[in-house]
Amino acid sequence: MVQAAVTEGVFYALSNPTRRKVLEQLSVGPATVSELAAPFDMKLPSFVQHLSVLEQSRLVTSKKQGRVRTYEIAPERFKVAENWLTERRREWEARLDRFDHYVKQLKEKESRS
């Protein structure tokens, strides 16, 4: 059940509005800790915890040059969430198709009688 743990980490990271806004920012381009923190009314250590959650989930990566740490989005990882959603959609659509088919059969039977 390693897969479940991965999904867990990604969806947990996505569940917080601050973290989602950071991801929105990083989708536009890489940024440093203080650039990312600037829009938020929050002390830096609090904010850095969010970055740490994002990095643990591997939705982002970072590297430090000198005293500046730069974050970057990790597009691959988003597929964990996308795939989960796609799979659900696949399931219910298959089911609804079966139901449509069933209704259609019923109507045909009806008209033949």
Place this chain on the structure above:
Amino acid sequence: MVQAAVTEGVFYALSNPTRRKVLEQLSVGPATVSELAAPFDMKLPSFVQHLSVLEQSRLVTSKKQGRVRTYEIAPERFKVAENWLTERRREWEARLDRFDHYVKQLKEKESRS
């Protein structure tokens, strides 16, 4: 900021593994409270709280006939999450395309010199 609040509710609902498993079950087809609860090692009132979160997020709907409450998936609502992810992807792909283009230009300049 209504849109943000909606996104919030959906991603929060999706962040819990129990709730995600319920959604997996409901994608396959509607089910009652006790059917949904059966796989989980959890007291019913705890479990019902998860159902309540899911219903508040509007990822599911329910109706009660007699003493039995039946839950159903609400496919439309999943688009909130899907759209958020799609929008991020759109952004970083646009950016990476621009970067590719820039590199290509550089190389052309190089070969002309």
Place this chain on the structure above:
DNA sequence: CAGCCTGTGAAGCAAATACTTAGGTATTGA
């Protein structure tokens, strides 16, 4: 109508989460 289902409501508790303050460390520019 007695008793068993199926689900609800309320209160409480422990752990996780999101935040704070205080006090660093390493880097860099004057």
Place this chain on the structure above:
DNA sequence: TCAATACCTAAGTATTTGCTTCACAGGCTG
């Protein structure tokens, strides 16, 4: 070299989350 910058670590706190137990309401069945 010294002070400002950029970030990090540790410890503590309030709130939220996820769970429990206990008690009960309403519907169904013999």
